[in-house]
Amino acid sequence: MMQRQxxxxxxxxxxxxxxxxxxxxxxxxxxxxxxxxxxxxxxxRRFGGALEPMTHVRATYAERPKQDLVRLDAFEIVSSPLSxxxxxxxxxxxxxxxxxxxxLPEGVVDDAVxxxxxxxxxxxxxxxxxxxxxxFALWMNRLMGWMPELGHCVVCGLDLRGSAVWSSAAHDxxxxxxxxxxxxxxxxxxxxxxxxxxxxxxxxxxxxEEWPKSRAADLRRFAVETLERNLERRLASARALGxx
Numbered sequence: 001m002m003q004r005q006x007x008x009x010x011x012x013x014x015x016x017x018x019x020x021x022x023x024x025x026x027x028x029x030x031x032x033x034x035x036x037x038x039x040x041x042x043x044x045r046r047f048g049g050a051l052e053p054m055t056h057v058r059a060t061y062a063e064r065p066k067q068d069l070v071r072l073d074a075f076e077i078v079s080s081p082l083s084x085x086x087x088x089x090x091x092x093x094x095x096x097x098x099x100x101x102x103x104l105p106e107g108v109v110d111d112a113v114x115x116x117x118x119x120x121x122x123x124x125x126x127x128x129x130x131x132x133x134x135x136f137a138l139w140m141n142r143l144m145g146w147m148p149e150l151g152h153c154v155v156c157g158l159d160l161r162g163s164a165v166w167s168s169a170a171h172d173x174x175x176x177x178x179x180x181x182x183x184x185x186x187x188x189x190x191x192x193x194x195x196x197x198x199x200x201x202x203x204x205x206x207x208x209e210e211w212p213k214s215r216a217a218d219l220r221r222f223a224v225e226t227l228e229r230n231l232e233r234r235l236a237s238a239r240a241l242g243x244x
Contacts, residue, residue, distance in 0.1 A: 001062050004070075007078070008033070008059040009117055011098045013040075013051045023051060023072055025059060026101045026117070031109035035061055035070035050075035052082055054094045054121050085126045089244035093129040096237035097121055100140055103231045112143055123207045130220070131211040133241065135203045137223035138195055146230040148173045150192050155179035164189050169225040191219035213244075 008025040011032075016022035021040040025033045040047045050057050057075040064071065081094050097117050104113075116139050120132040141147040148154070151161045154173025165187050166180035167173075175181065194216050198206065224238045 001064050003060070003062050004030075005058065005060045006030075007114070008057055009098075009101065009114070010051055010053055010055045010057060010075075011102045012053055013037070015041075021051065022069075024102055026114065027059070028111060028114045029109070031107065032101070032104065033061070033070055034068065035072040037072040040072075046074045047072075048075075048077070049080060049082065050077045052080065053098045054117075055080045055082075056118060056121075079122075081121065081124075087126050089129050089241065090124055090126050092237055092241040092244060093124045093133050094121060096133060096235060096241055097136055099235055099237045100136075100227060100231070103233060103235075104144070108144075110143060113140070116140070116143065119203050123203050128207065128211065129241075129244075130213050130215065131206055131209070132203055134216060134220040134223060135198050135206065137220065137227055138198050141223060141226050141230075142199065144230065146226055148226070150174055150187075150195060153179055160192075162189060163192075165192060167222050167225070169229065172229075185218070185221075187218050187222050191216045191222075195219055 006027055006029050008027040011024040011026055013021045013023045016036060019039045019041040021037045023035055023037050027033050037047055040051065056078040058078060059075050060073045062071040062073065097120060101117060116136065120136040123132040150165055152158065153160055153176040155175050156179055158176045160176060165174040166177060166184040167187055168181045168184045170183060171181055174187065175184065224235065228234055
């Protein structure tokens, strides 16, 4: 049995055999890990409030040979989303980050993904979730190699820099207006430029700007649809957030 200790983000927890919980984590060193927290429903000392989604913890756990589930021994909270006010939109936004991490392909271990999740979660405040959600979706696509080139039409190669582009939820890449495919919707030139700003800047710096739900809504839709196409599933949390 190998004992491990390291930083992790709690993604979700659900009942597993009497007082136990099955817990999914995204760890800094190993990527996604699932384990059993024995007697977690009864033991406040070892786990306490550390099992809420998107809680940043230092986790102590043991890996057993030829077993997929680790044994979770204790969590120390580094930061908790419950330490600040919550509302429906903030809860849905945090759930979206957790859901995307939960659905990443097996074997993804990326310190940049871990740092991105923590950075955007820290900026998700009541009344200020739309920019970090957009930033997270864009950067996850880039880090996973799913972000299409926005400057050229994928069909004819036309230079689209400074222009609106067209995207389809069912197809990769963007096109010019002449080559747009069925079901395509426009992504404005302003939103394309904003995407470039997001790739150059930090989420903390951008958080200083006013960002109502209507701002760059087309960019957010595009980024979420790109995630969903590559994850091959609809994101329930993104649908919930859209109702906020």
